[in-house]
Amino acid sequence: MKLGAKFVGVKLGILGLGTVGTGTVQLLQDITGRHPLLQEIEIYRVGVRSLDKPRAVELSTEVLTTDLEAIVNDPAVDIVVEVMGGLEPARSLILKALSNGKHVVTANKAVIARFGAEIFTTANQAGVYVMIEASVGGGIPVIQPLKQSLSVNRIHTITGIVNGTTNYILTRMQTEGSNFSDVLADAQRLGYAEADPTADVDGLDAADKIAILASLGFSGRINLQDVYTEGIRQVSKTDIAYAEKLGFVIKLLAIAKRDTPSSPLSVRVHPTLVPQAHPLASINGVYNAILVEGEPIGQVMFFGPGAGAGATASAVTSDILNLVAVLKTNTAVANPLLACGHQEYCQIAPMAELITRFYARFLTNDQPGVIGKLGTCFGNYGVSLESIVQTGFQGELAEIVVVTHDVPEGNFRQALAEIRNLSAIESIPSLLRVL
Amino acid sequence: MKLGAKFVGVKLGILGLGTVGTGTVQLLQDITGRHPLLQEIEIYRVGVRSLDKPRAVELSTEVLTTDLEAIVNDPAVDIVVEVMGGLEPARSLILKALSNGKHVVTANKAVIARFGAEIFTTANQAGVYVMIEASVGGGIPVIQPLKQSLSVNRIHTITGIVNGTTNYILTRMQTEGSNFSDVLADAQRLGYAEADPTADVDGLDAADKIAILASLGFSGRINLQDVYTEGIRQVSKTDIAYAEKLGFVIKLLAIAKRDTPSSPLSVRVHPTLVPQAHPLASINGVYNAILVEGEPIGQVMFFGPGAGAGATASAVTSDILNLVAVLKTNTAVANPLLACGHQEYCQIAPMAELITRFYARFLTNDQPGVIGKLGTCFGNYGVSLESIVQTGFQGELAEIVVVTHDVPEGNFRQALAEIRNLSAIESIPSLLRVL
Numbered sequence: 063m064k065l066g067a068k069f070v071g072v073k074l075g076i077l078g079l080g081t082v083g084t085g086t087v088q089l090l091q092d093i094t095g096r097h098p099l100l101q102e103i104e105i106y107r108v109g110v111r112s113l114d115k116p117r118a119v120e121l122s123t124e125v126l127t128t129d130l131e132a133i134v135n136d137p138a139v140d141i142v143v144e145v146m147g148g149l150e151p152a153r154s155l156i157l158k159a160l161s162n163g164k165h166v167v168t169a170n171k172a173v174i175a176r177f178g179a180e181i182f183t184t185a186n187q188a189g190v191y192v193m194i195e196a197s198v199g200g201g202i203p204v205i206q207p208l209k210q211s212l213s214v215n216r217i218h219t220i221t222g223i224v225n226g227t228t229n230y231i232l233t234r235m236q237t238e239g240s241n242f243s244d245v246l247a248d249a250q251r252l253g254y255a256e257a258d259p260t261a262d263v264d265g266l267d268a269a270d271k272i273a274i275l276a277s278l279g280f281s282g283r284i285n286l287q288d289v290y291t292e293g294i295r296q297v298s299k300t301d302i303a304y305a306e307k308l309g310f311v312i313k314l315l316a317i318a319k320r321d322t323p324s325s326p327l328s329v330r331v332h333p334t335l336v337p338q339a340h341p342l343a344s345i346n347g348v349y350n351a352i353l354v355e356g357e358p359i360g361q362v363m364f365f366g367p368g369a370g371a372g373a374t375a376s377a378v379t380s381d382i383l384n385l386v387a388v389l390k391t392n393t394a395v396a397n398p399l400l401a402c403g404h405q406e407y408c409q410i411a412p413m414a415e416l417i418t419r420f421y422a423r424f425l426t427n428d429q430p431g432v433i434g435k436l437g438t439c440f441g442n443y444g445v446s447l448e449s450i451v452q453t454g455f456q457g458e459l460a461e462i463v464v465v466t467h468d469v470p471e472g473n474f475r476q477a478l479a480e481i482r483n484l485s486a487i488e489s490i491p492s493l494l495r496v497l
Numbered sequence: 498m499k500l501g502a503k504f505v506g507v508k509l510g511i512l513g514l515g516t517v518g519t520g521t522v523q524l525l526q527d528i529t530g531r532h533p534l535l536q537e538i539e540i541y542r543v544g545v546r547s548l549d550k551p552r553a554v555e556l557s558t559e560v561l562t563t564d565l566e567a568i569v570n571d572p573a574v575d576i577v578v579e580v581m582g583g584l585e586p587a588r589s590l591i592l593k594a595l596s597n598g599k600h601v602v603t604a605n606k607a608v609i610a611r612f613g614a615e616i617f618t619t620a621n622q623a624g625v626y627v628m629i630e631a632s633v634g635g636g637i638p639v640i641q642p643l644k645q646s647l648s649v650n651r652i653h654t655i656t657g658i659v660n661g662t663t664n665y666i667l668t669r670m671q672t673e674g675s676n677f678s679d680v681l682a683d684a685q686r687l688g689y690a691e692a693d694p695t696a697d698v699d700g701l702d703a704a705d706k707i708a709i710l711a712s713l714g715f716s717g718r719i720n721l722q723d724v725y726t727e728g729i730r731q732v733s734k735t736d737i738a739y740a741e742k743l744g745f746v747i748k749l750l751a752i753a754k755r756d757t758p759s760s761p762l763s764v765r766v767h768p769t770l771v772p773q774a775h776p777l778a779s780i781n782g783v784y785n786a787i788l789v790e791g792e793p794i795g796q797v798m799f800f801g802p803g804a805g806a807g808a809t810a811s812a813v814t815s816d817i818l819n820l821v822a823v824l825k826t827n828t829a830v831a832n833p834l835l836a837c838g839h840q841e842y843c844q845i846a847p848m849a850e851l852i853t854r855f856y857a858r859f860l861t862n863d864q865p866g867v868i869g870k871l872g873t874c875f876g877n878y879g880v881s882l883e884s885i886v887q888t889g890f891q892g893e894l895a896e897i898v899v900v901t902h903d904v905p906e907g908n909f910r911q912a913l914a915e916i917r918n919l920s921a922i923e924s925i926p927s928l929l930r931v932l
Binding site for chain 2: 085088089094095096097098099100195201202203206207210211212213214215216281322323341344356357358359360361362363364365366367370371372373375376377379380383384387388390391392393395396397398399400403
């Protein structure tokens with residue numbers, strides 16, 4: 063149903079009946095005590111891979127189909143709900159649905175982060191909406207607040223714990239003093255991590271999500287390749303323990319930051335030492351949280367379940383509900399807060415220009431004057447140190463941990479290159495940024 | 498401008514130029530880097546008490562007026578922004594503005610909590626919107642998520658720290674081990690508490706806010722008199738210290754809870770022992786947080802500055818922005834997610850039927866068997882105890898602290914009446930609910 067058509071209820075075509083699709087159907091089939099507008103929604107078609115699979119929800123045989131193309135081409139379908147995941151055929155089906163004048167609700171962060179430009183352009187041309195609340199933060203309402211409430215602010219920073227798997231792993235490493243690989247194996251056994259954990263533990267999922275959040279918060283498109291991405295495989299229990307002693311916890315943060323409206327944007331995902339008193343430091347386990355800082359609002363944080371059938375179904379259905387409400391107003395004119403309003407790409411700052419604090423751990427031959435040599439090398443590149451601690455020994459080698467003050471990353475790297483050449487330095491096992 | 502009229506920019510009539518009004522004008526006069534839609538807003542009239550007062554913002558003499566009636570009657574004004582506070586003339590001016598076909602944005606929790614029924618009825622009859630994001634939680638987007646996102650859930654519980662002054666006082670009592678009256682006096686000196694602190698410390702402000710949140714979350718009107726309200730004057734540093742030993746912090750919570758869609762609602766404000774691991778336990782100082790629990794979403798929490806010129810201006814302006822966006826769509830049909838959709842009053846459960854845990858502190862004569870007698874009295878009324886600790890002495894008297902399991906409040910009160918008559922019981926200085 064295009065904007066402005068007479069409202070006669072809304073027919074959904076749902077693509078996919080996995081975890082999120084099933085959760086969404088369950089919610090829509092059990093609407094007592096929920097928003098009354100949900101009564102006006104009909105689950106009209108659900109596209110699945112196989113009709114024979116046993117299902118947790120009951121759907122009549124006319125509703126279920128394996129022909130997903132037919133759903134996005136069906137003139138009776140008003141809203142296509144893409145909850146199949148993956149890049150293709152999801153992308154093509156979304157584009158086809160939009161071209162056919164259907165609104166789209168999707169939970170697919172990978173498709174939006176990679177193909178958002180063509181998807182939103184197609185939607186604007188067709189005069190329909192693409193709703194993506196479920197793409198970041200599971201059930202947490204964060205997309206809508208960014209688009210509709212917080213955009214009156216000059217946003218400075220969006221900082222998120224947006225990947226539940228890595229937060230679960232880091233939390234367990236912290237509380238149990240365990241190794242990454244042991245906790246990962248256990249998380250896989252318990253279903254908190256996938257058999258192929260790459261997208262989560264290497265930060266790719268978080269990169270998709272911060273690209274989406276940054277695009278909304280800073281009103282510009284983001285090239286996913288521009289998002290610096292570092293995962294948590296290199297985080298050791300040793301560093302978690304040192305961080306704790308220094309007053310920090312280690313979290314995989316997704317950060318988008320812009321100092322002034324005309325500065326380039328810094329967008330990045332990396333493990334980060336977070337001060338223990340910081341609001342994000344206490345977000346543990348599979349929970350997600352997104353902290354938004356802007357002027358004049360200050361800090362606001364959104365916290366909740368970052369994944370799971372129910373939470374994601376809540377976000378998907380809230381998007382459907384908002385579309386139903388808009389369709390009821392029978393207007394042909396797009397609401398500028400729901401449509402995508404930016405076509406330009408954000409200018410992204412190179413990592414060398416990032417201003418941040420660093421944590422580094424050095425293994426050194428226990429020679430007198432090592433700390434002095436480190437300090438001199440750092441000083442040569444304008445790196446000033448907040449703390450420098452000789453923490454202990456690993457066999458013959460002395461372990462030195464350094465936390466810097468704010469410094470351009472490029473300067474720090476140059477100092478580090480020089481330090482690597484010092485005869486006293488055996489290795490630099492860890493290098494982490496500090497919030 | 499009524500819904501459906503041709504869009505030619507939006508003229509604001511702002512009532513009041515105190516902290517929030519000034520913050521809003523400052524935001525609207527400095528829009529670089531904010532949502533581009535703000536360009537379409539004109540600060541057309543600002544109503545003040547005196548024209549001669551020095552102001553932090555520059556406004557031309559045609560804009561400033563002392564005739565507030567004239568603003569709400571001016572046919573050129575599209576949106577009235579009520580940021581004057583107080584009950585009258587705010588209520589009458591809002592009603593007049595609505596009757597005149599103007600949309601209203603208000604930060605006035607007191608007026609909405611008391612006169613919401615007539616205000617929303619008037620708005621619905623006139624086909625205009627009343628936007629109240631700033632009425633709860635300062636800058637935190639919580640009203641819009643409740644109305645537009647979370648309403649697909651069956652909401653069970655809304656639990657908020659919604660009064661910054663009391664949270665600031667309790668946080669300082671906790672960290673400094675100070676008395677209520679000392680911290681209050683200091684908070685007044687520092688501007689964190691009003692000269693007349695009644696509305697804050699007696700829980701009245703929090704009651705207004707939970708009435709508003711409950712109304713949205715549970716889709717019914719709330720009689721403010723039905724909100725059980727207890728402030729923090731009785732919270733002693735002794736109880737804060739005992740609570741800490743038992744694993745709790747004491748917070749002034751505003752709670753609305755409904756077990757099933759057909760159960761009566763419990764709505765209340767009282768100091769509460771919150772388990773240290775609970776998400777609300779770490780909300781300190783003047784910050785606010787609202788935790789919403791529902792099915793299927795689980796828990797989501799919204800955290801941020803609960804007051805202040807900038808934060809509140811952000812919320813006020815986000816409401817204005819949303820109205821501008823709706824007005825641009827030129828539709829005469831109201832969006833059901835923005836209009837108030839309920840006319841019925843919620844049925845409120847009496848406090849005697851509340852099921853909760855209790856913390857109680859007893860001063861007893863140090864006779865053998867006192868604990869046994871306490872246990873017997875509690876047992877007579879089905880009150881089972883989670884812990885009972887003889888904690889120390891106050892002069893001649895022994896101090897006993899009890900935490901119960903969940904129990905109907907009525908039963909607990911009956912047991913307490915019996916306990917009060919025991920000869921061994923000198924007094925019951927503290928009685929607090931436990932989350």
